[in-house]
Amino acid sequence: MSQYPAHYETEITTSGGVTIFVRPIKPEDGPLLVTLFEGLSNRSIYYRFFTPLKQLPPDMLARFTQIDYDSDMALAAFARDHSGSTGKLLGVSRLFREPKGNRAEFSVVVSDPWHGKGIGAALLQKLIAIAGERRIAFLWGLVLAENTQMLALGKKLGFSISRDACSNLYRLEKDVTSLFPLPDRTHP
Secondary structure, three states: OOOOOHHHOEEEEOOOOOEEEEEEOOHHHHHHHHHHHHOOOHHHHHHHHOOOOOOOOHHHHHHHHOOOOOOOEEEEEEEEOOOOOEEEEEEEEEEEEOOOOOEEEEEEEEOHHHOOOOHHHHHHHHHHHHHHHOOOOEEEEEEEOOOHHHHHHHHHOOOEEEEOOOOOEEEEEEEOHHHOOOOOOOOO
C-alpha cells in the first residue's frame, strides 16, 4: 500500500467564498462517504453513477476509500467551521489512471446543498494539477447531457466536449501536458 500523500492537504477558498479543507481520502472516511451519499438527491446520484443506487455497496465503498495513492487519487473536501476544525464532508473528486497508460478518468460529486459554491471546481482544479504533476497527459470523464452544471464547469476549465453519438453522454477531455513539471536541468 502506498504512503498517504500529506503534501496534497490544503485549505482553499472557493470562487463562491466557501473555505474548505481538501485532502486525499483515507480508508477511515468510509462512514463520512456513506453520509455524503445518503444526503445526495436521486438526481445527483444518477448524474454521478448513471444509475439509481439506494446505497453504496460495500465493495464500492472499499474501492472509493482504499486508494493506491501511487496510481489513483481521491480528494475529499471538508467544511471548515468557525474554530478552524474540519467538519462535514462536502464533496469528493477522483482520478483513476488507466492501466499502462498516460490517461486518467475523473469524477466529481458534491453534496446537494453545496452545489454552485465552487467546491466541484476547486476539487477538479486540484485533480488537474495532480494529473500534471504525475505526468498524466489526458484527463477524461463522461457526463450526462442533462448535467448542465458539470458540462459548464468542464467548458470553464478548458475541457473539450464531444457528444457520444450512441448515448445521452458527453465526453470531456483535457490535455494536461502543459502542466508537466520541467525537467531538472541542474545535472548534465
